[in-house]
Amino acid sequence: MANIHTLDPNASPLDYYGWELRRQREAACLKQGQLGEIIFCTGSLIGQIETTKKLPTRDFSERVDAALGTDGVFSRLVGLVLRSQLPTWFQPYADMEARAMYISTYQAQLVYGLLQTEEYARAVLATGMPDDLEGLVAARMERQRILEREHPPLAWAILDEAVLHRPIGGRDVMRRQLLRLLELADHRWMRIQVLPFAAGEHASLDGSFNLLRFESDPDIVYTEDIVSGHMTANPDTIREAALRYAHLQATALSVGESVALITRVMEECYGDRPRPEERAVA
Numbered sequence: 001m002a003n004i005h006t007l008d009p010n011a012s013p014l015d016y017y018g019w020e021l022r023r024q025r026e027a028a029c030l031k032q033g034q035l036g037e038i039i040f041c042t043g044s045l046i047g048q049i050e051t052t053k054k055l056p057t058r059d060f061s062e063r064v065d066a067a068l069g070t071d072g073v074f075s076r077l078v079g080l081v082l083r084s085q086l087p088t089w090f091q092p093y094a095d096m097e098a099r100a101m102y103i104s105t106y107q108a109q110l111v112y113g114l115l116q117t118e119e120y121a122r123a124v125l126a127t128g129m130p131d132d133l134e135g136l137v138a139a140r141m142e143r144q145r146i147l148e149r150e151h152p153p154l155a156w157a158i159l160d161e162a163v164l165h166r167p168i169g170g171r172d173v174m175r176r177q178l179l180r181l182l183e184l185a186d187h188r189w190m191r192i193q194v195l196p197f198a199a200g201e202h203a204s205l206d207g208s209f210n211l212l213r214f215e216s217d218p219d220i221v222y223t224e225d226i227v228s229g230h231m232t233a234n235p236d237t238i239r240e241a242a243l244r245y246a247h248l249q250a251t252a253l254s255v256g257e258s259v260a261l262i263t264r265v266m267e268e269c270y271g272d273r274p275r276p277e278e279r280a281v282a
Contacts (some may be wrong), residue, residue, distance in 0.1 A: 013080040014052050022050045024068050039063040055135050082142035085135040089228040102213035104156040106204050112157050114144050120177040123169030156191045158248050164265045175270035185259050193252035194261050203247035
């Protein structure tokens with residue numbers, strides 16, 4: 001880990017954040033413990049963030065800005081810090097996703113990352129046995145902030161029905177995840193459809209893919225394999241992906257029917273059930 005006396009602000013966004021936090025704190029003539037008291041945390045946490053041993057959160061950054069009067073410096077920096085925690089191969093896609101005006105995705109296995117709850121995301125990301133699970137989770141949650149912008153992208157998600165039935169993280173986690181999908185179904189800029197099992201063979205049996213559209217840049221198709229992601233703006237690929245997505249939209253349940261199915265699965269598969277010891281004995 002970085003030593004406070006050798007921290008290189010040019011090494012990474014996280015190093016710069018730690019270096020700048022120390023510089024601003026010392027300029028305010030505050031010790032780590034004193035700043036901690038002001039923002040309701042320990043001086044030890046301040047020291048760990050200054051030396052990159054701990055990842056700053058957005059809430060921490062906002063409180064530091066308020067305490068030090070830094071005019072949003074750390075609230076802006078934390079976005080770069082959290083984005084840098086994404087896998088290197090995924091960062092180019094995340095950058096494009098953040099700029100997109102229209103996002104359409106078909107997901108055959110999992111809830112799309114922008115729609116995941118923190119618990120669900122943690123369960124998914126843990127399967128890769130990462131060195132820094134919490135950093136990856138924080139980065140995924142940071143990605144979702146694009147949906148909270150004043151002018152968010154229009155997002156259209158088609159989820160295979162299998163996504164609803166795969167109990168990622170257990171029953172409680174899945175119930176809250178499906179509830180999150182139902183909440184997002186009322187979002188002005190979001191549409192969610194479910195591709196039912198009854199559809200049988202369909203236009204994307206080959207797997208999941210995303211289509212990104214921009215105000216002026218060419219459209220992009222994104223796919224993933226077992227170790228990395230791939231983006232292309234090849235016109236033939238874009239045309240083929242758009243055609244497949246149109247077929248998926250036509251085959252999937254309507255938005256209203258999808259909400260009804262998500263609700264039914266949530267209640268029947270992940271609803272409250274009596275524990276074995278609570279069941280009546282004949």
